[in-house]
Amino acid sequence: MAATGTDEAGVKLWPVAGRLIGLMRRRRGLLALSVVSGTLAALFSLSPYLATAAVLMAFFAPQVDWGFVALAGLAGLAGVVAEKALFGLSTYLSHRIAFATQRELRFELAQKLARVPLGFTDARSKGEIRNTLVDEIEVLEDGMAHLVPEVSAAVIAPLLTLGLMLAIDWRLSLLMIAPMLVGLWMMGRMMKDAEGPTRDYLEIQSRMATVAAEMADGIATVRAFNQDAQASRRAGAVFAEMRQMSDAWLDRAIIPGTAAQVLLTSHLMLLGSVGLVMAAAGWVDLAVFAAFLAVAYGFGDLFAAIQGISHRLFRQHELLERLDALRNVAELPPATGTPMIAKAAIRFDHVSFSYGPREVISDISFDLPAGRCLALVGPSGSGKSTVARLIGRFQDPAAGTIRIGGQDLCAIDPEALHRHLAYVFQDVFLFSGTVAENIALGRVGATQAEIEAAARVARAHDFITALPQGYDTVLGERGFGLSGGERQRISIARAILKDAPILILDEATAFADPENEALIQDAVADLARGRTVVVIAHRLHTIVHVDEILVLETGRIVERGSHAALLAAGGLFARMWQAQEATRSFRHATGAPPIPANPALEAAQ
Known part of the structure; x- marks a missing residue:
């Protein structure tokens, strides 16, 4: 219950408030000024009620002092102006604090995501991560920007008013507070029942964000397979679950909640009727009762406000727990040894x-x-991509050691490691920005001439210069507007610009059309020459001349050797080769364009 600093779910609220203040600790001065302004605003908010009480007392006097009445009225008006100004200042300062803190939190969490194992983000949907970084941090703004001034206005002023009312007449004070205490007890009982529904509500909100992100990302696939209705049903099921949960809670809470709210907000109803009886009976002076009634208006909906604030603090508690879960994810252990890599040799030693x-x-x-x-x-699923990711230390092995240039991967400075690695994946990521900025991701500070030289080697210069603004053309999200082959050549230009001694290729031509595939193969040939290359191969005819082939199945190496040796062994590789050759023969028999061999890796030998 709010009075003891605990909300409906048994969560201690003062530690939550302390956490919010802790998030704003870098701006203690602004925070203190905001609190002081809010407190002064709360004090000045009493001025109209005090002025009214003073005027009423003056009217009950034998001789009305009109000068005093005018002065009290002006004082009340000045107090209202001061209250609004101070409350506005408190709100302005708290918003400045909140916006700056949100920016820092987002930056901190973005850096955190860059240090956690890649499997953490792989195991979570984009919608869930976006919900945390954007929506949930946005909700924290309520705790930092609004609760600071509002607590002053909603709690401090009524508490001061209560003290003033007790000083005027303790009997009338108890008479007004009695129904509030009953309503507070009812509200507390109801809120305890809300623990489960509140958590369910937050969980469904997260699922709704995930479904919305999936619908946006997958709209092309959904329409291509004419599955609009099915996708809508999937989303509708989550929305319906939210509605059913909300309806069920409303059915349970509407009667006790309404009754509690009536008792919490109708304090003047009992006071007015019983107080008049007491005044008529001579138990209380009529002038005192009139002054008390005027001051009582300043008491406002104290307990209702406390309940509202406690519910909002509980919401902040839930969000802080989610942020803590992300902030506490184990990071990849830091490097422990030399930051330099002398050679580009790679060794896996009993790695699991x-x-x-x-x-x-x-x-x-x-x-x-x-x-x-x-x-x-x-x-598929044999562990090929996992091996490539382990080389880049996106994950650390559970057992065994990975060495590059003779050094344990875990002892190499991460920045030095990634300077020695370049990746070209099937799924190319291009961010919203110019073509030149996307290529320059390979090396920060590259000149325009270096960017264009890398694009020429990647066979990308011609199509880039044909774009509306050439290298200054702004690409849409994920390179929207470019073909798959064009995006892939920009990715290769990045790797060329990076000039790393180790190259990881994930079948860069897997989804390219024949024309683009030939261009990509030529670009990869130049990129691979003289480098240590690990290629994840799907088309086996593209790796005929590599130095060694590892055949993986269910996470184990089941065969290894040259192309010729593996064919002669008649094992899994030979069966995969025969299956692909059968497909190539079928394409030839049906007149489909042949799948070209990959001269890139041959040229790199």
């Missing part, structure tokens, strides 16, 4: 890795000398 209870790779060992090329093949 799991996503939760599911083991993804198990006891993998291999050596890749500097300047050589290794291909990873296997069925």
Whole structure:
């Protein structure tokens, strides 16, 4: 209950308020000034009630002092002006604090996401992460920007008024407070029952954000398969669950909630009727009763305000818990050794890795000398991409050691590690910005000439210069407006500009049309030359001439060797090769365009 600093779910509210103040600790001066302004505003808010009480007392005097009445009226008016000005100042200051704190929180959490294992973000939807970084931090604005001045106005002023009323007549004070205490007890009982529904409400809100993000991201797929109705039903099911939960809670709470609110807000009703009887009986002076009644208006809806504030603080408590969960996610351990990498050789020594209870790779060992090329093949889910991510230290292995240039990966400074690595993935990410800015992601501070040189090597210069503003063309989200092959060549230009000695390729041409595929292959050939290359291969004919092929199945290396040796062994690789060759033969028989070989890796040898 609010009176003891605990809300409907048994959450201690004062620690929550302390947490909010702690978030604003860097601006203690502004916060103190906001609190002082709010408190003074609360004091001046009593002025009209005190002025009214003074005027009433003057009217009950044998001789009305009109000068005093005028002075009291002017004092009340001046107090109202001062209250509004001070409350506005308190609100202005608290909003400045809130906006600055929100900016810092978002920046802190964005940096946090850059340090946590990639599996953390993989296991969560974009909607859930967006909900935390944008919506939930936005809701914190209520706790920081509004509760500071509002607590002063809604609590301090009524409490001061209560003290004044007790000084005037304690009997009338108790008479007014009695129905409020009953209403407060009823509200407390009702709010205790809200613990589960409140948490369910927040959980469904998060799911609604996820569904909305999925609908926006997947609208093209939904329409392509004519599944608009099904997608709407999926979203509608979540919305219906929210409505049913809300309806059920309203059905349970409407009667006791209404009764409690009536008791909490009708304090003048009992006071007016019983007080008049007491005045008529001579138990209280009529002038005193009139003055008390005027001051009582300043008491306002104290307990109702406290309940509202406690509910909002509980909401802040839920959000702070979610933010704490994100802030407390274990980060990748920091580097412990030398920050430099002398060579580009890669070694896996009995490496295993799991996503939760599911083991993804198990006891993998291999050596890749500097300047050589290794291909990873296997069925979907065999662990190929996980091996590539471990090389980039997006995750740390559960067992075993990964070495680059003879050094334990965990001992290498992360910035130095990523300077030595370049990735070209199937799924290219382009951010909203110019073409030049997207390419320059490969090396901060690159000149325009260097950007254009990298684009030429990536076979991207011609299509870029044909864009409306050339390299200054602003791309939409994820490169909207460019073809898949064009996006891929921009990605290759990034890697060329980065000039890293280790290159990770995830079948860059998998989804390209024949024309773009030839251009991408030529670009990859230049990019791969002289580098240590790890290629995740889906089209086996593109890796015929690599130095070694590792065949993975269910997270283990089941075969290894050259293309010819693996074909001769007649194992999993040979079966995969035969299946793909059958597909190529079918395409040839049906007149479909052939799948070209990949000369890029051959040229890199």
